[in-house]
Amino acid sequence: xxxxxxxxxxxxxxxxxxxxxxxxxxxxxxxxxxxxxxxxxxxxxxxxxxxxxxxxxxxxxxxxxxxxxxxxxxxxxxxxxxxxxxxxxxxxxxxxxxxxxxxxxxxxxxxxxxxxxxxxxxxxxxxxxxxxxxxxxxxxxxxxxxxxxxxxxxxxxxxxxxxxxxxxxxxxxxxxxxxxxxxxxxxxxxxxxxxxxxxxxxxxxxxxxxxxxxxxxxxxxxxxxxxxxxxxxxxxxxxxxxxxxxxxxxxxxxxxxxxxxxxxxxxxxxxxxxxxxxxx
Amino acid sequence: xxxxxxxxxxxxxxxxxxxxxxxxxxxxxxxxxxxxxxxxxxxxxxxxxxxxxxxxxxxxxxxxxxxxxxxxxxxxxxxxxxxxxxxxxxxxxxxxxxxxxxxxxxxxxxxxxxxxxxxxxxxxxxxxxxxxxxxx
Numbered sequence: 001x002x003x004x005x006x007x008x009x010x011x012x013x014x015x016x017x018x019x020x021x022x023x024x025x026x027x028x029x030x031x032x033x034x035x036x037x038x039x040x041x042x043x044x045x046x047x048x049x050x051x052x053x054x055x056x057x058x059x060x061x062x063x064x065x066x067x068x069x070x071x072x073x074x075x076x077x078x079x080x081x082x083x084x085x086x087x088x089x090x091x092x093x094x095x096x097x098x099x100x101x102x103x104x105x106x107x108x109x110x111x112x113x114x115x116x117x118x119x120x121x122x123x124x125x126x127x128x129x130x131x132x133x134x135x136x137x138x139x140x141x142x143x144x145x146x147x148x149x150x151x152x153x154x155x156x157x158x159x160x161x162x163x164x165x166x167x168x169x170x171x172x173x174x175x176x177x178x179x180x181x182x183x184x185x186x187x188x189x190x191x192x193x194x195x196x197x198x199x200x201x202x203x204x205x206x207x208x209x210x211x212x213x214x215x216x217x218x219x220x221x222x223x224x225x226x227x228x229x230x231x232x233x234x235x236x237x238x239x240x241x242x243x244x245x246x247x248x249x250x251x252x253x254x255x256x257x258x259x260x261x262x263x264x265x266x267x268x269x270x271x272x273x274x275x276x277x278x279x280x
Numbered sequence: 281x282x283x284x285x286x287x288x289x290x291x292x293x294x295x296x297x298x299x300x301x302x303x304x305x306x307x308x309x310x311x312x313x314x315x316x317x318x319x320x321x322x323x324x325x326x327x328x329x330x331x332x333x334x335x336x337x338x339x340x341x342x343x344x345x346x347x348x349x350x351x352x353x354x355x356x357x358x359x360x361x362x363x364x365x366x367x368x369x370x371x372x373x374x375x376x377x378x379x380x381x382x383x384x385x386x387x388x389x390x391x392x393x394x395x396x397x398x399x400x401x402x403x404x405x406x407x408x409x410x411x412x413x414x415x416x
Contacts, residue, residue: 014380060367061322065308065315085322085374153367155304156290192403196366197357199299200384201395203403228293232410236300265399267381 002100002174002181006047007247007255008040009215009274010133012056012188014125015267017089020132033271036261037133040275043259044134044142050181051097051144053104053170053250054127055243056188057152059084061124068154069116071166073108074123074147075101082122091128091137097144100177104146107173113166123147130188133273152189152240157227163242164223167249174250187247189240191262192233193269202235203270209262211241212274218254237269244274254279296412301360311363314351317341318364321371330375356387 016033019025025034061082063069076096081088108115127147135142151157158166167185174183191208194200214222222245230239248255259275294302301307308315317338320326330337338348350358351372359369373383385395398404410416 060315060319060365060371064319065312065365065368083322083324085327085371153303153365154308155294155302156287194300194404195380195384196360196387197299197301198388199297199404199409200387201398201404202406202409203399204406205402207406227290231294231297231300231302233406236297236302264402267379268384268399270403 002177002179002183004171004174004183004185004250005049005277006184006258007251007276007278008130008134008184008186009212009244009247009272009276010130010186010188011190011266011269011271011273012126012129013266013269013271014084014129017125017129017132020137021090030266033263033266034133036263036271036273039259040134040273041136043275047184048182049143049184051100051146051183053146053148053174053183053185054130054188055148055150055186055246056126056130057240057243058149059124059126060153062118062121062149068151069149070151070158071113072116072118072149073101073105074118074121074149075105076119076121079121079123079127079145079147081128082124084124088122089125089128091132092140094123094127094131094141094145094147097146099179100174100181100183101146103177104170104173107176108166108169111169111172113169118147118149121147126188130186148246150243150246152242155227157239158242159227160225160242160245161223163245164249167246167251170246171250171252185247185250187244189243190234190238191241191270191272192235192238194235195237195268197236199235201268203264204234204238205262205264205270207233208270208272211244212260212262212272215244215248215274215276216255216257222248248276251276251278252280296414298409298412303365307363308365309363311347311365313342314347314359314362314364315368317343317351318368318371321375327375354386356383360387
């Protein structure tokens with residue numbers, strides 16, 4: 001049977017992709033950020049997951065203002081890196097796992113989650129930057145990816161509780177897939193950042209770290225954090241952290257922390273990174 | 281579980297955050313064409329047409345004159361007020377070749393070097409920036 005073996009949380013700042021693509025990941029500015037991912041790169045190379053369910057948000061790349069799915073799951077065979085206004089990133093195409101993706105989509109719908117199904121789309125930095133952070137610059141990504149896009153732009157975005165519950169439903173869905181697959185769930189985005197208005201540049205080290213604390217162990221507290229708290233404490237774009245709760249929900253009752261990293265700043269954003277495993 | 285059942289209460293709280301325009305449905309409706317115009321700049325051929333004559337390109341979109349003026353002036357706070365969302369508007373400054381952080385700095389009362397220095401020093405503190413009414 002397929003099983004969820006670990007969860008990864010990570011920021012997906014586009015500038016990190018630029019740093020990788022331009023060979024700057026070791027310089028004075030980016031070095032400390034990338035150093036915090038070295039442990040994970042070695043760990044991923046050992047773990048060799050078959051599939052990653054990659055929770056991210058599309059930044060006006062695949063979706064425009066016209067259609068706004070709250071939760072959308074990619075069920076296609078492959079996805080190309082999106083042109084976000086300066087040409088697509090020079091990274092490999094992303095290979096999907098259509099069998100497992102369709103299985104999860106069907107299971108979630110039966111489980112009361114009304115998913116939007118996507119067959120074709122391009123994937124932007126929200127999805128490809130975490131792959132670069134965890135796998136570097138291979139000719140081919142060493143894992144198949146099921147993109148799970150969440151609306152965290154147009155309000156109301158889904159509640160933290162709903163995200164956590166979706167993670168729980170993904171765990172049930174994966175457990176009922178007959179093939180023997182090692183599956184990870186990644187929650188990306190965040191941490192504190194605000195990209196707009198006179199308050200742009202807001203960062204909150206203390207709140208971000210408390211949020212990461214809440215994802216370790218058996219606390220359920222994070223699922224009740226209201227949107228207004230993310231907005232006040234972590235900036236208008238800090239709300240992306242609800243996507244980490246899908247990852248956390250998918251790990252079951254209790255988690256153990258394998259690795260943790262936090263760094264300020266990367267461009268406008270606080271970088272957070274967490275590797276968790278379920279405690280059975 | 282996560283609080284609100286009443287959409288009016290939920291939305292009202294958003295107006296209490298200093299220096300922030302939360303991208304609500306009301307803003308999304310107002311800015312629909314503004315955001316779709318910005319999205320159109322993801323295509324290389326559209327970027328060329330836009331660069332050749334910004335005003336003529338804008339005139340092909342059903343934007344208000346106010347929205348057009350805000351775009352031409354690269355007044356991002358104004359664009360946010362008129363329904364723009366920063367992820368869509370980012371296509372405009374990407375086309376201008378301006379980094380995200382520099383575009384952010386134009387919405388604050390700082391120059392880009394001052395903004396960059398603030399970020400290097402840990403960013404803008406949430407202290408006093410959480411609530412207008414509460415002042416905390």
